[in-house]
Amino acid sequence: MQTPLQSNPPLTPAQQAMVALWEEHIQGEFTTRSTEDTLATMVEDAEVIHIPTLTGGAGKAQLREFYGQHFIPKMPPDTENLLLSRTVGADRIVDELLLRFTHTVQMDWILPGIPPTGKRVEVPLVVCVQFREGKMACEHIYLDQASILVQLGLLDAARLPVVGIEQARKMLDPTVPANRLIERADQRR
Numbered sequence: 001m002q003t004p005l006q007s008n009p010p011l012t013p014a015q016q017a018m019v020a021l022w023e024e025h026i027q028g029e030f031t032t033r034s035t036e037d038t039l040a041t042m043v044e045d046a047e048v049i050h051i052p053t054l055t056g057g058a059g060k061a062q063l064r065e066f067y068g069q070h071f072i073p074k075m076p077p078d079t080e081n082l083l084l085s086r087t088v089g090a091d092r093i094v095d096e097l098l099l100r101f102t103h104t105v106q107m108d109w110i111l112p113g114i115p116p117t118g119k120r121v122e123v124p125l126v127v128c129v130q131f132r133e134g135k136m137a138c139e140h141i142y143l144d145q146a147s148i149l150v151q152l153g154l155l156d157a158a159r160l161p162v163v164g165i166e167q168a169r170k171m172l173d174p175t176v177p178a179n180r181l182i183e184r185a186d187q188r189r
Contacts, residue, residue: 015088018131022093025136030079035068043135052145055109070108076101084124084171092130098168099125099143103152110148121151122168161185 011019021041028038039060048056048063057066082098101107103117125143129136149155150164157164161181170176 011088017134018093019088021136022129026081029072030075030081033072035064035072038067039064041136043132043137046137048139050109050141052143053110053112055112074105074107074109076104078102091132092128095127097125097127098171099123114152114154117152119152121148122165123147124167124171
């Protein structure tokens with residue numbers, strides 16, 4: 001385990017290339033909003049899966065439809081991804097992010113079938129990206145769907161062991177109290 005005084009070893013040229021390609025991919029998704037720029041960063045048989053909703057695709061034909069019809073045009077204009085941490089390995093990157101948006105459009109990729117609520121959402125997520133042959137081969141996105149549904153008013157956090165925006169707040173502020181759900185459960189006993 002590293003102490004706070006130790007620094008991470010510098011990235012190898014191969015790791016630097018992975019980071020640059022991953023950042024180019026993210027730029028295609030969220031900045032230029034270009035399906036073709038996004039796909040240019042990926043191998044032909046690449047796979048993308050948003051774990052809680054099983055949205056994405058396998059292979060460039062499916063991904064072209066997904067990015068072009070269901071992801072890029074279904075992104076609220078105020079969407080932000082705040083990088084919290086990044087781990088770079090030999091053939092993969094794992095990013096811990098805070099996703100923020102106002103639900104002003106129907107978001108097929110994360111909230112299929114849910115009309116816009118106009119509510120603000122902040123949710124931590126983890127993206128695991130694997131590389132092969134100098135391109136992205138696999139992207140798995142993990143996030144807490146229940147937290148999003150609580151924030152949109154579609155799930156009652158008072159009746160279930162789930163939280164809403166408190167997840168995001170805790171990620172940014174370690175002084176936010178932990179164990180509130182345990183305390184609530186103890187009070188109900």
